[in-house]
Amino acid sequence: MKTSIATVSVSGDFQEKLTAIANAGFDGIEIFEQDFITFDGAPRDVGRLVADHGLTIDLFQPVRDFEGLDGAARTKAFDRIERKFDLMSELGTDLLLISSSTHAQATGGVDRLADDFNELGARAAKRGLRVGYEARAWGKYVRDHRDAWDIVRHADHASVGLILDSFHTLAAKVDPDTIRDIPGNKIFHVQLSDAPHIDMGLEYLSRHFRNMPGEGDLDIVSFLRAVMATGYAGPLSLEILNDQFRGGSARVIAADGHRSLVKLMDDLRRIEPDLDLDLPAMPAPVDVRGVEFVEFAANEKEAGTLGKMLHTLGFSRSGQHIHKAVSLWTQGDINIVINTEQEGFAHSAYVMHGTCVCDVGLNVADAQAAKARAQALGANLFSQRLGEGELNIPAVRGVGGSVLHLLDKSSNLAQVWDQEFMQMVDKDAKPVGLMRIDHFAETMKHDEMLTWTLFYTSIFNLERTPQVDVADPGGVVHSRAIQSPDGTFRLTMNGVESHRTFAGRFVADSFGSSVQHIAMETDDIFATAKALANNGFESLPMFENYYGELAARADVDADTLAEMQAHNILYDEDEHGAFLQMYSKPYGEGFFFEIVQRVDGYDGYGAVNASARTAALKRLSRPAGMPRT
Numbered sequence: 001m002k003t004s005i006a007t008v009s010v011s012g013d014f015q016e017k018l019t020a021i022a023n024a025g026f027d028g029i030e031i032f033e034q035d036f037i038t039f040d041g042a043p044r045d046v047g048r049l050v051a052d053h054g055l056t057i058d059l060f061q062p063v064r065d066f067e068g069l070d071g072a073a074r075t076k077a078f079d080r081i082e083r084k085f086d087l088m089s090e091l092g093t094d095l096l097l098i099s100s101s102t103h104a105q106a107t108g109g110v111d112r113l114a115d116d117f118n119e120l121g122a123r124a125a126k127r128g129l130r131v132g133y134e135a136r137a138w139g140k141y142v143r144d145h146r147d148a149w150d151i152v153r154h155a156d157h158a159s160v161g162l163i164l165d166s167f168h169t170l171a172a173k174v175d176p177d178t179i180r181d182i183p184g185n186k187i188f189h190v191q192l193s194d195a196p197h198i199d200m201g202l203e204y205l206s207r208h209f210r211n212m213p214g215e216g217d218l219d220i221v222s223f224l225r226a227v228m229a230t231g232y233a234g235p236l237s238l239e240i241l242n243d244q245f246r247g248g249s250a251r252v253i254a255a256d257g258h259r260s261l262v263k264l265m266d267d268l269r270r271i272e273p274d275l276d277l278d279l280p281a282m283p284a285p286v287d288v289r290g291v292e293f294v295e296f297a298a299n300e301k302e303a304g305t306l307g308k309m310l311h312t313l314g315f316s317r318s319g320q321h322i323h324k325a326v327s328l329w330t331q332g333d334i335n336i337v338i339n340t341e342q343e344g345f346a347h348s349a350y351v352m353h354g355t356c357v358c359d360v361g362l363n364v365a366d367a368q369a370a371k372a373r374a375q376a377l378g379a380n381l382f383s384q385r386l387g388e389g390e391l392n393i394p395a396v397r398g399v400g401g402s403v404l405h406l407l408d409k410s411s412n413l414a415q416v417w418d419q420e421f422m423q424m425v426d427k428d429a430k431p432v433g434l435m436r437i438d439h440f441a442e443t444m445k446h447d448e449m450l451t452w453t454l455f456y457t458s459i460f461n462l463e464r465t466p467q468v469d470v471a472d473p474g475g476v477v478h479s480r481a482i483q484s485p486d487g488t489f490r491l492t493m494n495g496v497e498s499h500r501t502f503a504g505r506f507v508a509d510s511f512g513s514s515v516q517h518i519a520m521e522t523d524d525i526f527a528t529a530k531a532l533a534n535n536g537f538e539s540l541p542m543f544e545n546y547y548g549e550l551a552a553r554a555d556v557d558a559d560t561l562a563e564m565q566a567h568n569i570l571y572d573e574d575e576h577g578a579f580l581q582m583y584s585k586p587y588g589e590g591f592f593f594e595i596v597q598r599v600d601g602y603d604g605y606g607a608v609n610a611s612a613r614t615a616a617l618k619r620l621s622r623p624a625g626m627p628r629t
């Protein structure tokens with residue numbers, strides 16, 4: 001299907017918007033009048049500029065408060081629209097959006113409003129133009145597409161049709177299946193947007209918090225499914241009114257928008273295989289089964305420090321790359337790679353961010369399928385020159401310019417450790433029972449979170465959990481998990497607004513978003529804690545008061561509680577089971593390790609403990625404003 005986006009959805013001046021929209025792969029735009037009022041050029045130049053970007057203008061909007069007026073006010077409303085018709089002819093677009101009135105003087109009544117539209121249709125037809133009527137959820141008389149369709153039907157004019165907007169239907173909780181009764185040729189245009197589930201007035205929600213399909217909580221697939229059942233064949237157009245997007249990067253927002261539309265059409269195609277959506281074939285969302293490796297970029301000195309820390313965590317240095325200054329550290333199924341090369345991607349990541357996680361290897365069901373789907377969804381593929389004997393592992397760019405490698409067990413990629421590394425025996429290793437990576441946490445600016453949520457959930461078969469807000473002594477951190485349906489793969493995203501939070505400092509000090517902590521799983525955290533203590537591992541000291549609060553909150557016996565306190569172990573419960581967690585002290589710019597035990601299918605991340613954890617980390621990190629050492 002033809003894809004389109006309202007210019008109001010994207011930041012920047014008119015020229016920037018067009019460039020971003022065209023580069024993202026859209027076919028057309030909806031022009032918001034406000035968006036080109038400030039453009040230095042006649043409407044005809046605007047039309048030419050749009051065409052020069054390879055885009056069509058599918059809609060001009062909005063006209064508000066047209067219908068239901070009397071006398072002079074009515075005459076004025078028609079005159080006003082005649083001026084818009086002049087403008088549209090110059091711009092080179094034939095469809096005008098009229099959104100349902102909130103005018104204090106407007107009256108209602110189907111016949112009364114239908115008369116207005118019949119007359120407007122006649123005027124539009126004379127100029128070869130069309131008008132589309134959209135119900136706004138807070139309109140005075142017309143509040144959803146059923147009311148609007150009643151009026152359009154009674155207006156009974158070939159140049160008058162309906163405009164559907166998923167927000168107004170779904171946020172108002174109108175059953176989208178009621179759309180199925182409308183003939184497809186009377187639906188002139190379809191606007192799509194999602195929105196988070198926030199309990200607030202619909203007008204405010206609509207104008208400030210809409211987001212891309214798949215980023216919010218509305219059932220856009222059911223909406224679109226009903227629309228397609230009518231035989232509608234016009235554009236699918238994003239109309240996203242969002243304060244954050246208006247201030248964001250035009251390129252990123254437009255690219256997210258296009259990705260969301262492609263993902264939406266692909267979702268629909270999987271339910272309705274007979275629909276002709278004119279969308280290139282792509283593999284289904286790919287299952288993720290866990291983290292195969294985490295790679296740090298470091299210099300020699302910091303690699304030494306990190307290696308010492310890994311030793312105290314029970315890892316053994318078990319491999320050395322066949323050509324490169326890259327070492328492999330393992331414990332259980334956990335693979336940690338330290339890269340101190342002086343060239344290549346890891347080195348650039350080190351130069352840019354200091355010691356950091358530059359690369360994460362995901363264990364997916366089918367690495368080639370994941371790559372193909374990522375590419376179809378506009379992700380940036382990553383590749384690097386290969387040395388002899390090195391495997392060509394598919395990879396995409398992830399958060400903060402990092403890399404996600406895609407491995408699977410069913411191809412030769414499973415041989416990477418044997419093929420690219422010389423095995424070593426580490427006599428100093430004293431394992432502590434860490435088995436696998438439970439999750440890793442990516443810290444980013446808050447306004448990047450929707451982008452990366454969409455990235456992970458569109459390429460992979462992953463679900464997102466509701467956002468939780470964690471209080472840090474320096475501000476709020478927004479946190480959300482992305483996980484596989486069976487919980488074998490988990491990641492958390494922490495979105496920061498203030499550099500005064502512990503996580504915010506990490507983003508500021510390491511010059512960008514990246515992995516801030518790695519959580520590793522044990523099946524006996526008390527045994528692991530003792531073994532760690534024997535290795536000289538220093539756990540993150542917890543507050544005395546935490547255990548007082550825990551005693552009141554949870555049903556834990558006094559001995560267990562004392563043991564938890566002795567090892568700085570934190571505790572949470574959900575409807576399934578229990579969660580025990582402990583942390584390392586912060587390292588470098590605020591990176592840390594976590595050790596967790598999930599009991600009886602606990603499915604969360606210890607959100608109740610997050611504030612205590614953050615405060616505990618913060619009191620150990622250098623004071624704000626102090627230089628790095």
Ligand SMILES: O=C(O)c1ccc(O)c(O)c1
Nearest residue numbers: 062099134136165207239
């Ligand atoms: O908020 C509004 O007024 C408004 C205007 C035009 C639209 O298409 C819309 O969905 C809302």
Ligand SMILES: [Mg+2]
Nearest residue numbers: 134165191239
């Ligand atoms: Mg709309």
